[in-house]
Amino acid sequence: MNEHLNILDFILLREANVRYVVLGTMLLSVASSVIGCFALLRKRALVVDSISHSVLPGICLGFILSGTKDPLFLIVGAVITGWLSVYFIDIITRYSKIKADTAIGLNLSLFFAIGVLLLTVIQNSGNPNQAGLSDYLFGKAAAIVLSDLYVFGSLAVIIILAVVVFFKQFTLVSFDLHFAKTIGLPIKFYEFLLSILTVIAVAIGIQTVGVVLMAAMLITPAATAKYWTNDLRKMVVIAAVIGALSGVVGVFISYLFANMPTGPWIVLIFSMVAVFSIVFAPEKGIFAKYFRQKKNKKKMLEDNILKAFYKLGEHDGDFFKKRSAEELIMARKFKRSLLLKGLRSLRKLNLLTKVNDSFVLSRDGMAAGARITKIHRLWEIYLTKYLRVADDHVHDDAETIEHIITPDLEKRLEDLLQYPQEDPHNKQIPY
Amino acid sequence: MLEDWTVIITACLVAASCSIIGCFLVLRKMAMVGDAISHAVLPGIVIAFMMGGKMGSWYLLVGAAAFGLITTFLIEFFNKKGGVQQDASIGVVFTSLFAIGIILISLYTRNVDLDQECVLYGDLDSVYLELQEPFFGFMIKPTIFQLLVLLLVISTLVIIGFRGLALTTFDPAYAATIGISVMAWHYVLMGAVSISTVISFNSVGAILVVAFLITPAATAYLISSKLIPMILLALLFGVTASFLGYLLAYKINGASSAAIATVLGLQFVVVFILKLFKDKIVLLNRNAGNR
Known part of the structure; x- marks a missing residue:
């Protein structure tokens, strides 16, 4: 009974002493x-x-x-x-x-x-x-x-x-x-x-x-706040709010148990908020980072498969020929399990269809493959022409950038280079 | 008289083991990781106590070593995967674990023979009150026996693993190329820090043990950067501070562990100032020679 009274006293800040403490x-x-x-x-x-x-x-x-x-x-x-x-x-x-x-x-x-x-x-x-x-x-x-x-x-x-x-x-x-x-x-x-x-x-x-x-009183709220914003002003405010709320919760818990020091409780509450933020914060949290990486990897895999289709099509002069998984692996060293996964998600996007055990690009799929190839080759030209990189060094860089270039940048690249016909390795650039 | 010697011998043993380990911490720039581990093993100690372990039991060693390694792992995990900057990661991890330890002690204080202040600075002066027990036919106090075993284990580790420890300390890249596992030695060292902390725990506490780990090694490092002279000097500083510190505690009637840690710090201050003067004289002589 007495204990319940204490809890109520605390929550309602009924006693002057509790008010001072809070x-x-x-x-x-x-x-x-x-x-x-x-x-x-x-x-x-x-x-x-x-x-x-x-x-x-x-x-x-x-x-x-x-x-x-x-x-x-x-x-x-x-x-x-x-x-x-x-x-x-x-x-x-x-x-x-x-x-x-x-x-x-x-x-x-x-x-x-x-x-x-x-x-x-x-x-x-x-x-x-x-x-x-x-x-x-x-x-x-x-x-x-x-x-x-x-x-x-x-x-x-x-x-x-x-x-x-x-x-x-x-x-x-x-x-x-x-x-x-x-x-x-x-x-x-x-x-x-x-x-x-x-x-x-x-x-x-x-x-x-x-x-x-x-030390935790100063460091932990600040480290936690960093997960929720990049703006220092906001970071300071968030740290202050986390500090104030966790502080009061910690005091409240220690108020429930007689003879319990307050410090460890406050610090424990701080740490729980910190761990939650480090794991779950949008954008900067471990989960958010993991999913973003996964999404990027998926996008890169899809792009690379479409590019392989395009390359084979360019070679045979037929972009809509049926291709087996083996052919694609020959064109580009995909890991088999990954390739099958990528093919499945491309089918869901209607970029290709499955015929028996082979795969055929759709019109959209062909266009997407052409676009990636175009960006890759334009970037190679850009590197050789403007940054004067030797033409046997440009491929790897283009492999990375092709997944990132936005339609806006793509347009500017085309304008800047004035729609060239061939890349540094004398391959046709599709528009 | 016997009481005095019991305390001094205990202190010397703690200082000896810690000084040896501390040299590697200082050279590897891991002093603060050592500090973090010494705080963070507390929950391991309390849980082992709650499971019915006694000071020096296997439970305790395993519990503490586990928490020591968990600490190292968590610091790296938050740093690498979570993107928390290194120093903040250390600060957040050890304060959290230490807080959990103190809360556990407060909650189960009736069942556990530990109190909050003992956690901070141990109770060196109570070693004398322990009953002697027979070990291999000798009557000896359990704490002293444990510390002797610790010193034996640490010295053996350093002598046998000298090449691996030294190489991974001074030139990890080279060590890796000739096939020495940098990671393995890292965890061996962290395990050694955890176990030293636990065994020294009831004599000097979780926080003052940091002074025993870092300070003699740092003082020795001022004089020599070579590993073997550094270890020997650190041992010398650790042992002399145990004597002087005990005298100080006796004079002013304070805790022996804290007094010894204070003397360790004063030794550093004295060597630091002497070194400054020496450097200055060398510099002056050089300037005079140039003229």
């Missing part, structure tokens, strides 16, 4: 997902992981020096050590032969070790204030109270606003550093701004997610 989580998730997009594009995903482990010693130092769990002190500490780790990675990769991955792993484990060492020292010291400090390891959204919300919330809003205001500059720095340099953008400043905003996002996020899994 609002806080949403703000944090949006801020980290938004800034995470730029970290992802700048290939800093693992640096983010290093930052999130590195804020732990900062939090412990903040606590030791101030003696309280006041979020402001902890965040200042977290930002300092988080930023130091970014700086160290930079120094190590710049002044030694050590590669980025080793530098990241090294920093991550060193800062985390110092953090754990300090944490255990604090725990063993018997300071009564320290209870709850270890919640920063895996996060505890339920611990957000109004005073935290002011601090976290305003920092989250600052991050979001900064991204809105400097969107253009951040985009340039992430995508086209060279161009940004030539137009005189102070790159160093914007790179610094991006890293400090990232560090702040991590520092405020660990309240809900914890240091160990915080």
Whole structure:
């Protein structure tokens, strides 16, 4: 009974405390997902992981020096050590032969070790204030109270606003550093701004997610959003929406189980959305890619069969003669099973008919075969004439392009070459 | 006194096995894959525990090795087939698996003798409390016995497979042309990382083990890029840090595993700075000579 009441309380946001937790989580998730997009594009995903482990010693130092769990002190500490780790990675990769991955792993484990060492020292010291400090390891959204919300919330809003205001500059720095340099953008400043905003996002996020899994808060929504759009603006918005919704769902689930840390649940929800997107997203998903490849392969096979018919017809001077599968395999090395499959689908398209065990082109089929052959030969001319490729090197390229050329391009190619009669190998071009 | 030595010996054994493996990770630019595996074996460990396995049981080794290989496979699958960029693929995969591990621990916490913090930094200091058991006629603590076997297996692997490991590390293209399977050695190495992580798990935890894997190897790499000197130096750094770290933990009353990892990091910082000075002096001398 009691549990049902809790669920209702949560959904209706009846308790003030629940409202703070939900609002806080949403703000944090949006801020980290938004800034995470730029970290992802700048290939800093693992640096983010290093930052999130590195804020732990900062939090412990903040606590030791101030003696309280006041979020402001902890965040200042977290930002300092988080930023130091970014700086160290930079120094190590710049002044030694050590590669980025080793530098990241090294920093991550060193800062985390110092953090754990300090944490255990604090725990063993018997300071009564320290209870709850270890919640920063895996996060505890339920611990957000109004005073935290002011601090976290305003920092989250600052991050979001900064991204809105400097969107253009951040985009340039992430995508086209060279161009940004030539137009005189102070790159160093914007790179610094991006890293400090990232560090702040991590520092405020660990309240809900914890240091160990915080990297996922920045990377996973961004990586997921990339599957749904090519437009950076849309990507940032989608990441923010995914971040906010999954964040709240994660908090809700952990709310149902007492003593359950929030971080792992939020991250698990993120991951499920990510896997769904990677597999099923239209255009970019694994399925979409697979079907597109299959469709392309089918089209190429059909084109090649029609071309083989045309070639045989050209040789015999009779385009509508009956051809057996063996003849076609002689003309072009088809795999038998594939050939039969292609012939079947061409029959469905009414491009050829089956007579006993042989196949005959229809009028449309003959025209289609002629078109592919024409494009192939026109392209060979184009390559020899305009790109000055030797005529014994043009065939393979034409084999690829013939399947892709649209009627529009076909027309322009004809106009450009002025309807030549013969290709570089002295074969007639059919129009 | 005996307590101190038990902890130090355990730490030295963990450091030794990890340093050897770590050299290959650093040279192959796979440090972060090692990091990912050490996080991602957690669900394997928890599931093995739930099936009634104990620390060091076969269940656990198989479960962890399986998850280690699954991790490597998933990272490559999302990267190659799914088009997720390499670094994001690593980040997404290991955080997901680690999250699943923590959730499993929280759900079955009553049946499983694991707690969330132990997962992060192990409990090196509790090795002393283990009862000694007889192995081949010797009375020895189970954790120490397992670590000894691990070190033996890893050293044997590296000595016997030295040619294959070294060639696939330094010149994979050449290795492939003379018929050494680059893929096979890759998975052998990843399997070794998984098993080292699991056996070191209750002493140093899933995250600090990364420090034992990467840091001594990286420090050694600053001094030498040659494989054998690098491995020996890494061993030296690992073992000395175990002593110094234990002293540090004792002085300030903190977790030994974390203190040792901290010392490993400080060793790197010291060598890094000395190296910078040395390079600078060499540079100055060269300039002076040119004049």
